[in-house]
Amino acid sequence: MEKRTLGQGLEVSALGLGCMGMSQSYGPNPGDRDEMIAVLRGAVERGVTFFDTAEVYGPYVNEELVGEALEPLRDQVVLATKFGFDIRDGRSVGVDSRPEQIRRVADASLQRLRTDRIDLFYQHRVDPAVPVEDVAGTVAELVAEGKVAHFGLSEAGAGTIRRAHAVHPVTALQSEYSLWTREIEAEILPTLDELGISLVPFSPLGKGFLTGTVDTSTEFTPGDVRTLIPRFTEENRAANQALVDLVEEVAAAHRATPAQVALAWLLAQRPDIVPIPGTRRLSRIEENLGAVTLDLPAADLTALGEAAERLGVAGARYNEAMQAMTGL
């Protein structure tokens, strides 16, 4: 499996695995906990070395799952997790990146992940009440103590990224980026280039939409996050189908699947981009990994990106409450 290097030298497989869906967000799980452990270990067997989780996924149980599954394979994998939510009675009620909270989360995450080192520790959301310099300074202390290896930010704006990076080098920004979510191209990607920070795009498959497996007939279960997202209303799914048709056309021309084309487009955008598609099925991990060796001609990739931009997207990627949580 091709390797890529994040930031100041964190080597990972060119595609990682987003683990969130194993504990929340996408409705009933296709397998029980033991099956998810098998999926995580199967991903490592297939060359995936980069796993993404967070304290808030579950909350807590996703880190526990990842920790249990990967404990026997710890020396082969890079574990990324995140702090920064205020979790009470099992649900997030806001953000909290006070230094004492970051330290508390680090210690608890280390335990749940059954390890002595978090390879990449992201601030999950910017906390307007805590200067990012204090956040970076706290992570720098954790790095000095050997509890954390690399520092990351998620959904932060260009100004925040600069301020954080001035205190402690930021290895990666994890933000939403895909064929239908391109906002970071204007200001944030040039900032990452300038500072030598890598990009870990989340929801690289558009929360499943870009794979062509979601359409107007799809009925989301009540716990599915897509019931809260404007671009997934039935009307907007109908309007956004043209984008999926386009991805499917390119896929058919190259004997690939839409998911592989969506991921290959991302992989081609920068040498240090490492998407983290989420799935709970080994068959889809295998399919998605096919993107790494799918050599689409540069002209086709450019044409795809331009056509997607012309088509535009109906509906916002977040509802108002979710958007308010971002640092953007």
Ligand SMILES: NC(=O)c1ccc[n+]([C@@H]2O[C@H](COP(=O)([O-])OP(=O)(O)OC[C@H]3O[C@@H](n4cnc5c(N)ncnc54)[C@H](OP(=O)(O)O)[C@@H]3O)[C@@H](O)[C@H]2O)c1
């Ligand atoms: N930093 C942040 O704020 C943030 C926010 C959201 C997500 N994330 C991270 O990013 C990861 C990925 O994002 P995401 O899960 O939101 O979105 P995603 O990776 O774009 O899409 C996940 C969805 O696509 C489906 N899927 C995956 N591969 C497929 C394939 N080949 N064919 C058809 N369907 C496929 C999955 O279903 P099945 O599971 O049923 O296969 C799931 O419903 C998460 O796991 C999480 O670690 C971070």
